[in-house]
Amino acid sequence: MEGLNELAFVLGGVNHWITVFLIMAGLYIIVSRSNMIKKLVGLSIFQTSVYLLYVSPGKIIGGTAPIISDDFTVYSNPLPHVLILTAIVVGVATLALGLALVIRINEAYGSIEEDDVYSGEDWN
Amino acid sequence: MEFLFNLILLLFLAAVTIGIIGVRNLFAVVVLSGAYSFLMATLLIAMDAVDVGMTEAAVGAGVSTVLLLSALHLTNTEEAPAKHSNVLPMALALLTGAALVYGTWDLPRYGDPDTPMNSYVGDEYLERSIPETTIPNVVTSVLASYRGYDTLGETAVIFTAGIGVLMLLYGRRRKGDDDEGGDRS
Numbered sequence: 001m002e003g004l005n006e007l008a009f010v011l012g013g014v015n016h017w018i019t020v021f022l023i024m025a026g027l028y029i030i031v032s033r034s035n036m037i038k039k040l041v042g043l044s045i046f047q048t049s050v051y052l053l054y055v056s057p058g059k060i061i062g063g064t065a066p067i068i069s070d071d072f073t074v075y076s077n078p079l080p081h082v083l084i085l086t087a088i089v090v091g092v093a094t095l096a097l098g099l100a101l102v103i104r105i106n107e108a109y110g111s112i113e114e115d116d117v118y119s120g121e122d123w124n
Numbered sequence: 125m126e127f128l129f130n131l132i133l134l135l136f137l138a139a140v141t142i143g144i145i146g147v148r149n150l151f152a153v154v155v156l157s158g159a160y161s162f163l164m165a166t167l168l169i170a171m172d173a174v175d176v177g178m179t180e181a182a183v184g185a186g187v188s189t190v191l192l193l194s195a196l197h198l199t200n201t202e203e204a205p206a207k208h209s210n211v212l213p214m215a216l217a218l219l220t221g222a223a224l225v226y227g228t229w230d231l232p233r234y235g236d237p238d239t240p241m242n243s244y245v246g247d248e249y250l251e252r253s254i255p256e257t258t259i260p261n262v263v264t265s266v267l268a269s270y271r272g273y274d275t276l277g278e279t280a281v282i283f284t285a286g287i288g289v290l291m292l293l294y295g296r297r298r299k300g301d302d303d304e305g306g307d308r309s
Contacts, residue, residue, distance in 0.1 A: 016228040018134040024221040025141045032213035035203040037150055037195060041157050044188065045141060048164050051176065059171040060242060061126055061235030066172070066262040068254055074237070076172035077246035078262040082271060084176050085263070086278045092183050092191075093285035099195040100292040106199040113204045 015056045022049035034114040036102045040095060047091045054080040054087075126170070126235070133167045148203045154192045161185035175263045 022045060029042025058077030066078035102112055109117045140160045147153055161184035169177035232239040249266055259265035267275055 013228065013233065014131055014134060015234040016231060017225060018138055020221050020224040020228065021138055022141055023224060024217040025145060027220055028213050028217040029145060031216055032206070032208075032210045033203070034207065035150070037192065037199065038153060038203055041144060041153055041192070044157060044184075045144065045160070048161070048180075048184065051164065051168065051180070055168055055171050055173045055176060056234055057232065057239065057241055058173075058246065059235055060237045063172060063237070065174045066250060067174075068250070068260045068262065075250055075262070077242050078249055078266055079246050081173045081176050081263045082266045082274075084173070085179055085267060086274055088176065088179050088183050089278055090281050092187055093282050095188055096191055097285045097288045097292075099191055100289040103195060103198050104292050104295075112199045115204070115207050 015052075019049050019052045019056070022046075022052065036105065036112045036114060037099075039114075040098045040102070043098070044091065044095060047087070047094075051084045051087065054084050129170055130167070130234075133163060133170060137163050137167065148205075150196055150201045150203055153203075154189060154196060157192070158185050158189040161188065175261075 026042050026044075026046030026049060029045065030039050033039055033042065058080040060074060060076050063074040063076045064072045066075040066081070068075075105117060106112050111117060137160065140156055140163060144153055144156045144160065147156065161180060165177045165181035165185065167177075168174075168180055232241075236242070249262055249270070253259060253262045253265045257265040257269050259269070
């Protein structure tokens with residue numbers, strides 16, 4: 001029983017740590033990559049990791065989805081789900097606007113690499 | 125069992141993310157990000173967030189992938205080799221990660237029903253939903269009834285983003301006649 005508790009403790013932490021890993025990966029892609037589409041994918045990873053950060057503390061082991069029914073008594077917390085539903089839609093709006101900007105930048109500078117855009121002298 | 129399922133999905137997510145960092149072909153990056161979104165959707169459903177999981181599968185894996193592919197069609201599909209050293213970004217990411225892991229030390233463990241977050245406000249919504257709104261799906265009742273203004277604000281954000289995209293791409297269509305254009309929604 002003691003060993004099982006230990007295991008549950010470590011596995012319970014893994015959830016947070018992988019979330020942190022995804023945040024780190026997203027941040028790393030945004031800062032290190034010069035390609036703007038890749039940057040936007042990194043931004044999406046950053047955003048998605050936040051969903052995990054919100055939803056996973058609301059999960060209750062043995063609980064079920066928060067749809068009220070006579071057959072169940074334990075439900076997971078519905079509030080983070082609502083907040084993250086909003087965040088998903090706002091995330092795709094950000095992505096669409098970012099991609100539109102990338103297309104215009106590609107038109108003006110002929111490149112989607114940040115390095116090329118900064119080194120180009122013809123600011124028009 | 126629930127722990128194990130979670131762990132496997134989380135490890136898949138981490139593996140796909142490492143793939144996204146390493147791959148230079150942008151098509152591969154977009155396809156991997158679609159796979160990432162589907163894994164995330166499965167994980168969310170495993171964590172009882174069924175509404176969020178379905179939205180993530182439709183919006184994250186569907187719409188985002190279509191938007192990214194159309195952007196690739198209009199730009200370039202290959203990423204240029206890196207010109208700068210990656211030491212500074214890596215150090216920044218590791219520093220952030222260390223601070224966040226330090227922060228997780230105080231967080232309640234996964235699946236604990238007795239945390240402050242799960243004891244007060246969540247329970248309140250679960251108890252009140254049926255008597256006050258008659259909607260059995262609590263996520264729907266909170267989204268549309270209790271926090272309707274949030275959803276209104278969200279709609280305003282999408283509207284603004286839509287106007288922004290239209291304005292950016294409208295000018296494009298008038299100036300450039302060299303390609304077909306206009307296949308963005």
